[in-house]
Amino acid sequence: MSAQADTGAWPNATMIARGGGGPEPVEIVVAYGFWIFLLSDIIMFSALFATYAVLSGETAGGPSGRDLFDLRNAAIETLCLLFSSYACGLGVLAVRRRRMDGFYLSFALAFALGATFVALEVAEFAGMIARGAGPSRSAFLSAYFSLVGLHGAHVTAGLLWLAFTVAQIAVKGPRDFVLRRLHCFSLFWHALDIIWVALLTLVYLMGAR
Amino acid sequence: MEEHSEQHASSTDQAPGVGEDEPSGSFATYTAGLAFALLLTGASFMVSQTDLLWAPGVPAGLVVLAIAQMGVHLVFFLHIGTGPDKTNEVLALAFGLLIVTLVVGGSLWIMANLNANMMPAAAIMEMQR
Numbered sequence: 067m068s069a070q071a072d073t074g075a076w077p078n079a080t081m082i083a084r085g086g087g088g089p090e091p092v093e094i095v096v097a098y099g100f101w102i103f104l105l106s107d108i109i110m111f112s113a114l115f116a117t118y119a120v121l122s123g124e125t126a127g128g129p130s131g132r133d134l135f136d137l138r139n140a141a142i143e144t145l146c147l148l149f150s151s152y153a154c155g156l157g158v159l160a161v162r163r164r165r166m167d168g169f170y171l172s173f174a175l176a177f178a179l180g181a182t183f184v185a186l187e188v189a190e191f192a193g194m195i196a197r198g199a200g201p202s203r204s205a206f207l208s209a210y211f212s213l214v215g216l217h218g219a220h221v222t223a224g225l226l227w228l229a230f231t232v233a234q235i236a237v238k239g240p241r242d243f244v245l246r247r248l249h250c251f252s253l254f255w256h257a258l259d260i261i262w263v264a265l266l267t268l269v270y271l272m273g274a275r
Numbered sequence: 276m277e278e279h280s281e282q283h284a285s286s287t288d289q290a291p292g293v294g295e296d297e298p299s300g301s302f303a304t305y306t307a308g309l310a311f312a313l314l315l316t317g318a319s320f321m322v323s324q325t326d327l328l329w330a331p332g333v334p335a336g337l338v339v340l341a342i343a344q345m346g347v348h349l350v351f352f353l354h355i356g357t358g359p360d361k362t363n364e365v366l367a368l369a370f371g372l373l374i375v376t377l378v379v380g381g382s383l384w385i386m387a388n389l390n391a392n393m394m395p396a397a398a399i400m401e402m403q404r
Contacts, residue, residue, distance in 0.1 A: 094360070101364050105371035112375040116382035141320060148312055151352060155305040256352040260345050266316075267341035271323040272334055 093246060100250045104257045107220075111261050114216060115268065118209040122273065126204035131273025134199055136190070140270040143186050144262065147221075150179035151259045154228075158252045161240050173232050176255070180225050187218045210269065217265055220258055227251050300354050308351025315344040 089095075122131065157172030191211070194200065201211035231251050234244050319340045322328050328336045349355045355364055394402075 098363055102367055105367055108371060109374050109378065112378045116379045119379070119383055120386045137324070144316055148309065152305055152309045155352060156302065159302060253353060256348060259352070260348045263341050263344045263348065267319060267337050271319055271337050275323060275333065
């Protein structure tokens, strides 16, 4: 370090980015690794999106998207996820400034909105299955339940992760390694929103027309 | 050493993503992102539910709005930007997009080709008699 300083070759931002300044801080390495995971998750979703796009017309004489989808429900689900994401972002800002009340409030809100989303989706699925439009009815419905169900499973897992991380902060305090986990969670929560945007457009908005 | 780091403090401490508030954005960033996202979602619902767009152009309009909203989420919520510390993340994103395009575009292309070129099942049964 001092040798570098003596020659005046102090690493600037560009050198750090290109690996010229030694190892990156742990936060950046962890966030980058988690970003790679998120991209691989999105690639997995893309296979299901492709399946749905191919099969969306194959209703086998059963109900189509136009008969089944309720856009008002989809709009409420969208708002739940969007505001949950916003609350999560504000919560991360609050905990970085050690405003713990704001942090707990934001994350309670994020959890409540995420849970509302899951409840609405479960009710929607139950209603469709009760009408005889379960995943075994047609190829279209199989693809629909796999795609939307996988997103719902991600949100459910995210809710568990959220509760776990907040509990860790409550017990261990806002220490660096807990904050790194919280940061990864917030990336996950925002990425689920991106997948929901694609899902809303392809499945609900295009399907209900 | 002490002197030196002070002298260069402006060039090292200001690295984007390494500073105090930068990695998670600010209140204004999130609020702007939320406003843009709400606007684009509203526009998507409007395009799909009204005759605002020429009917055959609606799917294209919805796709454009969805891509715009994904961009908003990436920039305002996930803080993917053009800073030098984001180069790796942007490159990984570009590679991910390439794979997604290949998977989705390739599947649709192949299946459309098969649909257009294969005989209906009834005709195959007829031939097999």
